[in-house]
Amino acid sequence: MEQELISKKDLLEEMGISYGQLYRWKRKRLIPEEWFIRKSTFTGQETFFPKGLILGRISHILSMKDDLSLDELVGKLSTLQSDIxxxxxxxxxxxxxxxxxxxxxxxxxxxxxxxxxxxxxxxxxxxxxxxxxxxxxxxxxxxxxxxxxxxxxxxxxxxxxxxxxxxxxxxxxxxxxxxxxxxxxxxxxxxxxxxxxxxxxxxxxxxxxxx
Amino acid sequence: MDINKETSRGDLTINGTGRAAGGWYRYVNVDGIATINGSVKCETLRVNGISKIKGGIEADRLDVNGIMNGEGDIAANTVAIDGKVRMRGSVAGDAIRLNGWLKLSGDCEAEKVIVHGGFELDGLLNAGQIEIGLQARCRVNEIGGTSIRVKRTNKRWVGPLRYLVPMIVPKLETQMIEGDDVTLEATSAGIVRGRSVIIGPDCTIGRVEYKTELKVDPSSTVRERIQI
Known part of the structure; x- marks a missing residue:
């Protein structure tokens, strides 16, 4: 069975975040490189994400970012993916x-x-x-x-x-x-x-x- | 940057021509021509002249006045390049200031990237604040960030030379730009996505997806405009 994907545009819409935030989190390695899935669509190249994972991760970041700085967050979300x-x-x-x-x-x-x-x-x-x-x-x-x-x-x-x-x-x-x-x-x-x-x-x- | 501030680490100074091993130093200073055989880890790396590094660089501060060629990634808090740098790898930092030319086979990531010159990046240019003063051809696969501003800083006359040396034409070429506030000049891009998008003169854009506002200069062409 394939995992469900969400396009970048839908993701921004659904979570109410901006491109700037998404790229900042990517820079800080809060969102792993492997989650950026490139696919060609009829409108050209689009980026998709594994839906369950990215929604969980972003709501986690959003809920914690008021209490912690991004850098502190990075430590919290290691590869052992403590938010999952x-x-x-x-x-x-x-x-x-x-x-x-x-x-x-x-x-x-x-x-x-x-x-x-x-x-x-x-x-x-x-x-x-x-x-x-x-x-x-x-x-x-x-x-x-x-x-x-x-x-x-x-x-x-x-x-x-x-x-x-x-x-x-x-x-x-x-x-x-x-x-x-x-x-x-x-x-x-x-x-x-x-x-x-x-x-x-x-x-x-x-x-x-x-x- | 995780640099051990132990004072016992030695400095590396090369005046004239020289070779040195890579490794862990405190200050690395090159005045002249140097070859460093391996990756370098240090607090400050300064190059005045020409240097070739057969590896990557991990430093708190990287200062290049001249030419540097490397075969790895750069990780440095502050990167200041006045001259020409070519790396087979990526650059990650906090603030990157480029006056000159930069060629990378990877990505360029920082909180702030300020460019006066040109570049050729095979990957993604990702920064919170991106300011590009076009003085030569700038080519990058994708750009993403919070605030993205591209300006043509000089309107130097290139005339027929543009056909012979396309590199000197100040122009940004990219497939995709995604940001919150995007202001462009002299850019050709496949897709531009942003909250507010301002397309200045001499742009050719395949499609613009915007949220709040879109302004297009009459001298530019935008094939598709979509408000989301």
Whole structure:
């Protein structure tokens, strides 16, 4: 399913903002470059935006800009997109399988919604659960999520890989920063490896593929 | 700009001809001809003469009097160019003042951009306040901002030379201009969108979309006018 788009003109109309504001926010990186989608229409080139995302982001900016300067806002809206909150029904089954949701989502919820980053960690846990032969036990998953929660925000967008090493049936998860090739001794096998950047892309693609 | 104000960082001074490595300096001063092999990070970068930088520039202040060629992005709070600068990359800053010629393969972004001269930008010119005094050909893919003013500052006689050296004809060429207050002269653009749009003399515009007001000089042609 394709995501719904909104043209720049309609966006300005709907949110009551001006070109000047939109370009200022773009300069301040409050609106990511990837959200500017160029398409040819019968009136020439037009810019479109993913509708759900941009409306959420702009109302967030508008609601916060009275209290914070733009530069302070920039810090608040990092790539982990703190303004985006996901309702649990949106996630359940469609993005993250029910079993993972039931296991871990309960503790993270605040009024029925998950923060973008928390939802992403669940997505990663769910992915690992599916690719690992035999899946993960509940305890392993909880440890993995704890690792992601504590480490990913500190990486500040440096590329990293998540690698699962397995020795004689016991699974361990490590998070690797800018990993080169990883060599293991012979009794240890790499059970799974996942680039966090790729996972984030896959997660976003799944998340925004609606309507 | 996130620059560590440690005083232990050394200065780089080149008088005459010289080469230096890129890296992290406090002040970089070039009087003469210099080649810097790599990206430079510093508080102030001043070039009087000619310099070639095989990398990008991250500085609090960038001052070019002369010619500079580079192979990366410029990120500087204040950029002042008197002369000619060519970068394979983008420029991002707070205030950019250009007297002369600028060629970029990327975007140019700042709160304030003031130009007297000409430029060739492959990307987007995005600034809160844009003032362009046309003295040569200005070419840019798109312009976006709050207040956009384009003026022809001199009406120098170019005569038949315009056909031989089109670069010296003071004219702005762009596909799209989007802003709140747009005032144009000697501009050819595909689409101009704005709240208030004033089209001065010698413009050729494909379509204007405006909200509150539109004025068009009789010497200009606007094919379509749409009030939104």
């Amino acid at each position: 909150r996901l309702r649990i029904e949106e996630m359940h089954g469609r993005i993250v399988s029910p079993i993972t949701m039931d296991r871990y989502a309960e503790k993270m919820l605040t009024d029925g919604t998950l923060a973008f980053d928390q939802a992403f960690y669940l997505f990663v846990a769910d992915w690992l659960h599916r690719v690992l032969p035999g899946g993960m036990t509940e305890e392993e998953g909880a440890r993995l999520i704890k690792l992601l929660v504590s480490r990913i925000p500190q990486l500040e967008e440096r590329a990293c890989n998540l690698v699962v090493l397995q020795t004689a049936g016991k699974q361990r998860v490590i998070l690797l920063l800018e990993g080169g090739p990883l060599h293991t001794e012979e009794s240890t096998v790499i059970a799974a490896s996942l680039s966090i950047d790729e996972a984030a892309e896959a997660f976003k693609a799944k998340l925004y593929a609606y309507e």
